[in-house]
Amino acid sequence: MKLNLKAKLLLLSIITISFILVLSFMLLFKASSDKTNLETTKYRILEAQAISRVIHFMQIERGLMTGLIASENLNSNDDKLISAMNDLDSAIDDAKFTYSYTKNSSNYIMDVISDVKTNRKSIYLLNLSTTDAKNYYTKNIATLLNFTRTIPSMMNDKENRNIIQAYTHLSAAKEALGQMRATLSEVLIYHKFLKNTLTSFAGNLEVYNLNSMSFQAIAPDEILIFYYDTFKGDDVDEAFRIIEEALKSKSEHLFDTSSDYWFEKSTKTINLLKAAEDKLFNEVNKIINNKLDFAFYEILALSIFLIFSIFTLTILMIMAIRTVLFKTDELEQVHSDSLLLLEQYKSAVDRSFIVSKTDAKGVITYVNDEFCKISGYSESELLGKPHNIVRHPETPKEAFKSMWYTIKNLKQPWSGELQNLNKNGTSYWVKAVINPIMDRNGNIVEYIGVRTNISEIKSASTMDFLTGYGNRTKLNSDIHSFKNLSIAIFNLDNFRQINDFYGHEFGNEVIKALSDKIYNFIFSDAALRFYRLQGDEFVILGSSCSKELFEEIVKGVLKEIKEGIKIENEQILTSCSCGISFEEDKNKLLSTANMALKIAKKSNSNYLVYKESISLNKEYENNxxxxxxxxxxxxxxxxxxxxxxxxxxxxxxxxxxxxxxxxxxxxxxxxxxxxxxxxxxxxxxxxxxxxxxxxxxxxxxxxxxxxxxxxxxxxxxxxxxxxxxxxxxxxxxxxxxxxxxxxxxxxxxxxxxxxxxxxxxxxxxxxxxxxxxxxxxxxxxxxxxxxxxxxxxxxxxxxxxxxxxxxxxxxxxxxxxxxxxxxxxxxxxxxxxxxxxxxxxxxxxxxxxxxxxxxxxxx
Incomplete structure (x- = not known):
């Protein structure tokens, strides 16, 4: 047995250490994987940002190039065009640099970006038609835009993926507006608007509107706030006014606008969208950098924890093995001491609580002395009997159904209050906790019940502490227990004035004195019971008492109260109003008596017997x-x-x-x-x-x-x-x-x-x-x-x-x-x-x- 115990403890130590190490390595692997995914996401974002700059300056160069060609002022030394071409070259160089250190970058996109820079130098674009020149730029921009649409699908981080998805819609809207800029510049220079040009122009506006709505639908709140605050003003309003004039095709006012004026307003409008793009990239970079910092510290913390755990658990394992190998005798001594303590605990429980055990069928197999004492039965009279032997007949059957369902079906402890009946017929109350005891297979083998005597507490809960007579709880219980009931509610007149003038303590003495006075008047009649309902209200409950006799008793009580009382050498004059009810429905007995009391007070009567005709319905109708x-x-x-x-x-x-x-x-x-x-x-x-x-x-x-x-x-x-x-x-x-x-x-x-x-x-x-x-x-x-x-x-x-x-x-x-x-x-x-x-x-x-x-x- 000793070797078996040692082996089990050693195996348990190894399993515990292995589990913690495997779990730690899994968490570390997951954290590293998350960090790698975040780094990949960051590379994708840098790609998108670099392409965004290239697209933006290509759009500006397209607009300027098509404008120059259309104006037939074929001067390659135009300052604006030269500045735009330099900006685009710079953006292309930055994009190449970005792609040179990002992982899994697209060689195809690198080639497209490089070709744009090379071909612009080799092709003399000013010799092309406006359509060909515009198509050259539009084709390359479309290629770059199509690639940016694929970037979100390469990202695992959902939050940042949604932001980049929002960017793709914003960039598509900006490109549609850029094409409209180039097209309308050409129209304003030629002073003519061909049908296919109008169709293309309207299509680009529709593309702008659809992508703008898509962007607003998925963009984060902080980006949208910036967008709404930025994308407005006179330039935006003027640009879209010119677009509206253009859509009228033959509007007389359109050609009042110069190409340069349109290009300036539309460019400022597009630049506002570019500002929203930059804000979007700033936000997503901030988010991804924060996540990368968190991932770094998470990996660091997990690594430190793993090292510490291995070190600590190694020491603990060594200590545990030494304890098992060299202190088995001490462990057995502890086991022996535990059994002794358990026996002492059992003895203490037996002396302090009412304890019984039953088998799985509910037959009593053990009772302690306290159980025998409170029940009045001897041990021999209880063993082999079911607990029904002490069951009180007034305890609802539902209480026992609930108890058996809990301990037998749910196999859980049940606790509650039970009223029992001892051998001589006297009832007593216990607070019981019944536990099912199960074997290793989960089968119930017996039940143990531990109880405390709460009879005094239950008695106190039905007693008015000031007067010592029954309270409302006791009254409600008695109403449901007795038959053929009569009830009278007494309410003192002007009791508040006594309280106000003499104080609460004196008022309490008045309440006690009047309670004793009423009780002493009726106590000899076994059919009558007395209660203090609340404050200055008292109740007499009659059982199997004739209506005529009950009314005479009420008159007698009112006369006794009117004689007054003497407290602390003060003669106090008192009087009462009373409401009486003989209602057969127990649920209405108290409320109808209370209604009669209210009407008696209003009508200044000593007492009033409730009848259906004096219901307060007329009062409610009057209200x-x-x-x-x-x-x-x-x-x-x-x-x-x-x-x-x-x-x-x-x-x-x-x-x-x-x-x-x-x-x-x-x-x-x-x-x-x-x-x-x-x-x-x-x-x-x-x-x-x-x-x-x-x-x-x-x-x-x-x-x-x-x-x-x-x-x-x-x-x-x-x-x-x-x-x-x-x-x-x-x-x-x-x-x-x-x-x-x-x-x-x-x-x-x-x-x-x-x-x-x-x-x-x-x-x-x-x-x-x-x-x-x-x-x-x-x-x-x-x-x-x-x-x-x-x-x-x-x-x-x-x-x-x-x-x-x-x-x-x-x-x-x-x-x-x-x-x-x-x-x-x-x-x-x-x-x-x-x-x-x-x-x-x-x-x-x-x-x-x-x-x-x-x-x-x-x-």
Missing amino acids: IKWSKKLSDALRDKNIITYYQPIVNNSTLAYEKYECLVRMRDDDKVIAPFFFLEIAKQTRQYFDITKTVIEQSFEMFKDKDVEFSINLSINDILEPQISEYIIMMLKRYGIGSKIVFEIVESEYIEKFEDVMAFITKVKKYDCKIAIDDFGTGYSNFEYLIKLKADYLKIDGSLIKNIDKDNNAYLVVSTIVDFSKKLGMKTVAEFVESEEIFKVVKELGVDYSQGYHFQQPQKDL
Whole structure:
């Protein structure tokens, strides 16, 4: 066995080293091959670039030569022609030099290029006809162009191949334009346009257009950008204007153009195409050089890695062989220690987890003590039995189908939560992981299940942590578990005021005390169960309870709650609204009770039993009607702004106005109560806000009084509204007159965003008021942070302040706190002289209400 182990380890080392070496050599070979391909590509590009220069100067020489012949001014010493011939000779010499060191260069093309230079010297081209001279150049240019079209097929690099393909189209377009230059020069000199000349000229234009479009279709973006930026201007426009005149054949205006003028404009146009060619070659050379640099460093890195790998693996192999040959006993000792550790691990798992094993058919073959303890069965009672012995009847069959499919068919571990039943009938929950154990052939021989007891966690997930009673999860579970159900949802009235005045911790004590009060009233009836649904909502669920009895129980609970509670020596008066449902459809039971609760609150009833006739369908129908009215009003500019004065309590002067939205419907003016909530639901609310802002700014732009505009938290957080406000402040420049009233009945969640808005508008000297204070804010903390200028005390506290001592105490606290913070206070809903006297006595700075004036369209 020892020799066998040594041989296996030695063989494994050799295979590993061989594999890494072969892989490294393959990668190195590939990198070298890629570099060779890139070098070949570079040679092809250099060939194309060299030929491009030869073609370009040959085109210029063709144009000048045919022009001289046509003009019959056969002067071989023409400066332009001599310069062009010198440029062409230079380009041919450069091309020969390029071909002298490129690999696999074409001898045929070398001969064509050499012949062009030699034949031009031996043939006196000025003695030829214009057609023969032009054909001489055109034939050689065509040969070179045909060769450039074959260059992309000789390139392996796809990216650069596409660029050179784009070049072939560009060069073909340039050649077509060059032939048009030569042809039209001849026409303008002879002052006649033969029919076959016109046909040739039109054909060349078509070739130009087709190749130009092909070039634009495949050229890279950076080349196209350069092309579009370069190939334009007066010269290009003039050249193509002359071409258009030429295509009319007998145009009177064509022969007004001189041959030299045409040659100049067309040459400049062709030179722009040559600039695009040069840009294309610059880009492709840059790309190929970058790739060659990368390939060089890649080969270098692979070579270094290969050398390092061979060196390292050689050392490792020597070390491994020495370890195998000289430390076999130590290896066997490690094996023995591993078996001992494995046994200890098994023992630790048995002590810490609930463990069982079954054979391939699911029959129990092993259970540990923890399994026996939680299940209540002895080992002898469990061995040889299937796991159905602890299966809970309420566990869905689908859960077991999923488990068996995973462990048996997929041969993968399954994990999940299971509810089991112990011997005495009590249920318990476990988190289970079941693993299939397979032999070397992949056949399942047994299953091992490891579980943890999660009964306490499952219990906690169905319990409300504040009160200790069942939560929504528990309620939903019980609704599906019991039959013949009745349900009542209780919601505390004005609980937010308790939270606002006394704080959250006190509010939590109220919730706990009321929960105990309700539970103590019903706990003796086994048919009733109690839950805290959320916040200040509680639920009583009845099972097999008559409707009449259930209603009497609800009345009793409401009476108990109305008696109030005493917390920390404070007597708190409480009341509830309740919605009841006896719906047979369990899926509708909770929602219909909630609907009944909403209607009970709206109708100011203690409780309401849900019936189909009290469905909210009419409310939805009403919403649709008002949504249509609102849409029409916005379209027809019937959203209007009314203004209510805010009076200085000391001087009785009308110093400020609040801007209030109204809707005009025929001859009626409708208050926002009827349409503002609908506007929020139909996304028309922000249009209303913008309308009020626009009308208010326009009204007060030339008046020396402050005016306030209501903004909800949603207005402030909506970018289009906040941006619109800043724009209007800049446009009108009346920021010092404006007070933005923050209107919100919910807590401010994105406080930083609200503060950012306040900081922005205060830069324009605007002021901030907190509206409806005393109902919508949990405590005075927001008041301190918002740094408001005015505090508007909610009308629900003011309207009964002359009769309600609690309201008097709350308002006096708010006023004192505001004075310490340096804020002015405004009392809303000042409806009578008696109320006015009280708020003035408390030191409130301003009053607003019908006692002074109701909102008006005009000031």
